[in-house]
Amino acid sequence: MNVSPLQKARYEYSPKLPGMLRNGIADICVKEGEATQSVADQDKISALFPNTYGKKEITFQKGQNTSAAKKQVVGVILSGGQAPGGHNVVCGLYDALKATDKDNVLYGFKGGPSGLLEDDFIVMEDDYIDQYRNTGGFDIIGSGRTKLETEEQFAIAAEVCKKHGITAIVIIGGDDSNTNAAVLAEYMAAHNTGVQVIGCPKTIDGDLKNEDIEASFGFDTATKTYSELIGNIERDCNSSKKYWHFIKVMGRSASHVALECALETQANVCLISEEVAEKKMSLSQIADQIADSVEVRAAKGWNFGVVIIPEGVVEFVPEFSVLIGEINELLAGEKAAAFNALENWDAKYAFIEKGLTKESMEVFAILPQAIQQQLFLDRDPHGNVQVSLIESEKLFSAMVGAKLAERKAAGTYNGKYNAMHHFFGYEGRCACPSNFDADYCYSLGYNAFMLIQYGYTGYLSKVSNLSAPAEEWVAGGMPITKMMNMARRHGEDKPVIRKALVELDGAPFKYFEAHRKEWAENTCFTFPGAIQYFGPSSVCDLTTRTLALEKGE
Numbered sequence: 340m341n342v343s344p345l346q347k348a349r350y351e352y353s354p355k356l357p358g359m360l361r362n363g364i365a366d367i368c369v370k371e372g373e374a375t376q377s378v379a380d381q382d383k384i385s386a387l388f389p390n391t392y393g394k395k396e397i398t399f400q401k402g403q404n405t406s407a408a409k410k411q412v413v414g415v416i417l418s419g420g421q422a423p424g425g426h427n428v429v430c431g432l433y434d435a436l437k438a439t440d441k442d443n444v445l446y447g448f449k450g451g452p453s454g455l456l457e458d459d460f461i462v463m464e465d466d467y468i469d470q471y472r473n474t475g476g477f478d479i480i481g482s483g484r485t486k487l488e489t490e491e492q493f494a495i496a497a498e499v500c501k502k503h504g505i506t507a508i509v510i511i512g513g514d515d516s517n518t519n520a521a522v523l524a525e526y527m528a529a530h531n532t533g534v535q536v537i538g539c540p541k542t543i544d545g546d547l548k549n550e551d552i553e554a555s556f557g558f559d560t561a562t563k564t565y566s567e568l569i570g571n572i573e574r575d576c577n578s579s580k581k582y583w584h585f586i587k588v589m590g591r592s593a594s595h596v597a598l599e600c601a602l603e604t605q606a607n608v609c610l611i612s613e614e615v616a617e618k619k620m621s622l623s624q625i626a627d628q629i630a631d632s633v634e635v636r637a638a639k640g641w642n643f644g645v646v647i648i649p650e651g652v653v654e655f656v657p658e659f660s661v662l663i664g665e666i667n668e669l670l671a672g673e674k675a676a677a678f679n680a681l682e683n684w685d686a687k688y689a690f691i692e693k694g695l696t697k698e699s700m701e702v703f704a705i706l707p708q709a710i711q712q713q714l715f716l717d718r719d720p721h722g723n724v725q726v727s728l729i730e731s732e733k734l735f736s737a738m739v740g741a742k743l744a745e746r747k748a749a750g751t752y753n754g755k756y757n758a759m760h761h762f763f764g765y766e767g768r769c770a771c772p773s774n775f776d777a778d779y780c781y782s783l784g785y786n787a788f789m790l791i792q793y794g795y796t797g798y799l800s801k802v803s804n805l806s807a808p809a810e811e812w813v814a815g816g817m818p819i820t821k822m823m824n825m826a827r828r829h830g831e832d833k834p835v836i837r838k839a840l841v842e843l844d845g846a847p848f849k850y851f852e853a854h855r856k857e858w859a860e861n862t863c864f865t866f867p868g869a870i871q872y873f874g875p876s877s878v879c880d881l882t883t884r885t886l887a888l889e890k891g892e
């Protein structure tokens with residue numbers, strides 16, 4: 340493998356562990372806290388998890404290791420979208436496992452949860468794992484989106500574990516994957532398989548967090564990567580002074596990524612999907628909000644700017660959701676064939692006009708034609724509109740263009756408007772992890788092994804106090820059931836970990852809200868620059884603005 344000088348240097352980096360895990364395996368003991376309860380629906384969740392519900396929160400501390408000696412054979416799975424630092428979770432797990440007993444074994448199941456079901460794995464060895472230390476990506480074993488959720492799958496998983504003498508499974512994933520980890524843990528306990536299950540909180544989207552989990556890993560690096568790029572674009576804006584850049588950033592549903600990038604770069608406008616939903620904003624109102632910034636800046640001679648758009652925003656616009664629902668209905672079943680047989684767009688447009696309600700037709704009519712066609716052409720296997728494919732950066736730039744044309748006609752705007760479009764998503768998911776993510780992930784993996792060694796199951800590896808230096812981080816574990824409530828999924832009530840959306844009364848949004856007018860009307864850009872790996876801790880170990888604000892810093 341060809342290795343770049345930076346990668347070579349990163350191999351040498353020793354991730355920082357929380358102080359309490361630094362003294363060697365023999366010196367880590369457990370402190371048990373209070374018994375836990377689920378955040379809501381206690382009766383239902385406790386009935387569904389009779390073997391794993393209500394367990395105690397635990398923290399590790401310095402003291403004699405009292406765990407029972409036992410050969411550990413652990414299987415690890417990477418689940419869902421890539422997030423920087425995943426390799427370090429595996430490395431931390433491996434190092435703790437080998438430091439405890441060199442005969443312990445780590446299996447890496449390949450390609451996500453399906454690797455466990457298909458018994459497709461590699462056995463981790465030093466030479467192999469060393470190539471992945473402090474690197475981005477999930478290529479060490481690959482990832483996948485197969486959900487481990489049915490009894491049938493659990494039975495297969497139990498068989499595979501029995502075959503290899505596996506004592507524990509570590510699932511590295513987001514809210515869904517960790518919900519499934521809890522269900523799998525319960526199954527394994529109920530069937531006396533002796534297999535423990537531990538989860539680790541991953542996702543660049545930042546939406547797996549709650550009063551126990553301060554951050555999911557990958558969010559730090561991904562947002563720093565996007566913010567670097569946005570800052571570079573802002574510099575370009577300042578230099579050429581001729582474009583409005585519409586930048587969509589990843590985050591399937593929640594707007595944490597967009598908000599963090601706005602806090603880092605002080606872009607002129609940033610949409611927050613949760614606010615759009617709360618205020619029931621229409622597409623036209625959103626376009627007006629952006630056009631206001633364009634107009635005010637044009638009056639100052641600044642025909643340039645930056646708009647950040649969260650990936651999922653259109654689903655949060657109430658009128659747009661209604662439109663999508665009607666389109667899905669309009670083309671349900673056999674009606675799709677009739678629509679597809681129509682010979683040209685005019686004929687299709689007439690069909691649509693007849694089928695949609697007046698209100699939805701009004702929304703449809705203001706969309707640029709390319710977006711209108713996209714809604715009808717790109718459909719998933721069930722025939723539904725693929726909302727995630729909608730190029731909302733182009734949608735809003737076109738709508739703003741139309742607003743500005745109206746304002747020009749009315750004499751309130753006299754600027755020049757040229758729009759450029761970007762989507763930053765995959766660019767950040769496999770970036771070389773920041774020191775924060777390298778340290779945090781390694782700690783999560785190391786800590787996951789300590790939970791296994793002490794016999795816990797159905798726990799999420801928890802490392803907290805994250806805005807302090809790593810020395811002061813607190814390592815431990817939290818029963819996953821504590822984070823659960825009941826929610827409607829595919830027409831059924833299911834136990835789930837609640838997805839954390841941006842809280843409009845939370846400190847990060849409040850800070851943004853207090854400054855956004857100034858950022859919209861003036862040029863307050865900040866340029867975070869590239870992630871730094873070597874240098875003063877004040878630069879290299881910086882956490883996100885979101886975390887700092889949430890911690891009141």
Ligand code: FBP
Binds near residue numbers: 418419768
């Ligand atoms: P996870 O929730 O699995 O971490 O994935 C997050 C994400 O990166 C979203 O931001 C994005 O919408 C989605 O994955 C893209 O998924 P895919 O990799 O399947 O295209």
